[in-house]
Amino acid sequence: NDDGDGSVAGSPEDGNDDGDGSFAGSPKDGNDDVDDRGDDVDVNIDGDTEFTVEDIADMLEDQGDDEYKDNISKEDDDGVGNRVFDYGYISDYQYERRHEPFRNVPLPQVSEWEEKVFALTKKARRAFSCQYYESHKLLLHSNCSLPKDTDDDDKEFIFYNNQSFARTVCGTTIEPQSAERMKLCSDMVPRLSIDKQIPDDSKIEKSSIIIRGESSSGNNKLTSIDCDVPCQEESNIGNSVQRKIDGTNWKFIVSNEDPFNKDQLKVEPTDYRKDHYYSTVSFKSSIPLSYFSFDTLDIRTPAIEYDTATDGASYLVSEKCKSGGSRRDKWFAGVKGNYPVMSFGGCDHNTDLPEGLNLNKQEDRLQLLKTHRFNLAFETSKEKDYITDIVWEALQSGTIPIVLGAQNIKDHVPKNSIISANDFQYPDALGKYVKKVAEDKALWESYHAWRTDPKEIQAFTERYNFVKTNPTCRMCRWAYAKKNGFGWNHVKQEILPEKAGSVCLDAKKQLIARPFVETWNVDVAEMDNVSEMTVTDDCNSPVDGLPIQVGDSHTVHRSVVEHDGITDMLIHGIDRSDFESNTHKLVVRLKMQVENVEGAHFPNPHKLVKSERSAAVSSIAMQDEKTRITVLANWVTKISCPEEGIVDISMDDALQEDDSPKQIRVIIEDISAIEQKMTEFYPSTFSQQMIQDFVEPVLLFYMDSR
Secondary structure, rough: OOOOOOOEEOOOOOOOOOOOOOOOOOOOOOOOOOOOOOOOOOHHHOOOOOOHHHHHHHHHHHHOHHHHHHHHHHOOOOOOOOOOOOOOEEEHHHHHHHEEEHHHOOOOOOOHHHHHHHHHHHOOOOEEEOEEEEEEEEOOOOHHHHOHHHHHOOOOOEEEOOOOEEEEEEEEEEEEOOEEEEEEEOOOOOOOOOOOOOOOOOHHHHHHHEEEEEOOOOOOOEEEEEOOOOOEEOOOOOOOOOOEEOOOOEEEEEOOOOOOHHHHHHOOOHHHHOOOEEEEEOOOOOOOOOOOOOOOOOOOOOOOOOOOOEEEEEEOOOOOOOOOEEEHHHHHHHHHHHEEEEEEOOOOOOOOOOOOOOOOOOOHHHHHHOOOEEEEOOOOOOOOOOOOOHHHHHHHOEEEEEEOOOOOHHHOOOOOEEEEEEEEEEEHHHHHHHHHHHHHHHHHHOOOOOOOHHHHHHHHHHHHHHHHHOHHHHHHHHHHHHOOOEEEEEEOOOEOOOOOOOEEOOOOOOOOOEOOOEEEEHHHHHHOOOOOOOOOOOOOOOOOEEEEEEEOEEEEEEEEEOOOEEEEEEEEEEEEOOOOOOOOOOOEEEEOOOOOOOOOOEOOOHOOOOOOOOOEEEEEEOOOOOEEEEEEEOOOOOEEEEOEEEEEEEEOOOOOEEEEEEEEEEEEOOOOOOOOOOEEEEEEEHHHHHHHHHHHHOEEEEOOOO
């Protein structure tokens, strides 16, 4: 994944180096776009045949092309690589994965950090960085080693937070771009104070989600919104189309208007990458809006009587008679040419309203709809999900709606509850079918069977249950979940409980057993033979300093820290009985609850988050339809996914003399149903911050006050 497109390694979206749109190596792709001089070679590759590079070299040699065999047999010093020859391009992609360009980006100079800190804290004559790099290794100066007893050590250090968000270290909050002088402590892992509990009314206003108008100055009066998360909105926000979430870059387009001919209301699936979101009638928008309301509409009404209802269709539309989005006038004519239509509105008016009725009143419209066997429920456009009161009132009245509107209208209404114009190629065909239904009482009554079907009523209620919560509260819920790394149920418009759960250590082995399973071994091949731990109700909370014995050759000193909804593993030391020998390769395996088929994964996704230190970090991500897991290591190492749900991290040379403690971070989060795709990776707001915090840690400096 060396092109930064976020596509999964080994998927059709990755490896598309020739620009022809086909998956590199698939039957549809001959990889012949690099060089077309392969016409002289007849190589038939089917699903049952596998060719090695040497096989192809032999084919070429048989044709007298010895020079090409020499060319493609050349390998790099790792024993793998790409081979380019005049008959095409063969790539195993291993070279790129081991020599990614981002590794060549220069790391920041220590002197730059020291100058910034000196400018912030002038009490010290000079500040020296505790961390420094050698060949992409982050090392720790001997003056900065953590003492065995931090309570007895009065030595002060400078902690510098160079990020745009506050972080708390050793109980002290360090504001963005600020530095603090304090002693070291036993737990040096920064906290971001991410709130992993949905707050109650007792929470301070600081945790409140504030919705403002796009042009707000930030000083306008706020109104509290009745919601299950702290929620406030500007009092004078009115009908502003654009909204923003205070303290973030998140902007919303808010409108329940017809999206036809209004491009700004049409959801662009990738706009979330620019922090642009939607609250429109589209069910693909983050906060969908609907004209349906359980407060004013009730579709659980009985059908009107076939025998007493007027044998005709009512039509109540008064404006936009020739709407370009749906061509109302053409379809009106198609029905009217075959079946009686009484138009009470301004469009094609042919029937006067009964005395005392007013089309501007809902109760009068419902009364009028009940008198006819059908109603022409013609919308202004056929945009998906755009369904107005025209349709909902017709359903509630007990008549049969003849709907001209949303392309996916049948996804929204009970089964066989409407006659959809989308099912007919021509208006005249629709008119003839309406006449057929009108003349067949049994067929007409079949369109009302859903009204007494509990399953259909329940399905509709569940589909639209989200409208019971007002859109402003739902926007606050969404923002609260996004800020704090909660999952989000898009269909129900609700915050999901924290997925990972509390970290649990196996009582016997002191290895992590939840939310993932941790095992250590000196031979990956033996990993499958390691018995898995059983999580019990009495599992232990993380304890610092307990050693892990790995066979007879290694003792690992590591601690586990759970914070901000993620899990950190700190490797403080590795004792090796055969330190001079390279026969034992130490690996830590993490078994995750994710169904990434055949080990599909995204290598080094951390590079998608802007940072000066990406070159010194390794990472991997995998996901299924519900869960995404990102694993990071703060040193350059091999992280692989050999099979479904498995992450192997090589610990060879992970900790040598003068090395700073090694850290592994595991981020487990829910997939966004409307934003994320199985074959694409783009970090969520929560994971972006967690990755940024990991790749750009709080910087530590020791002082020379002489």
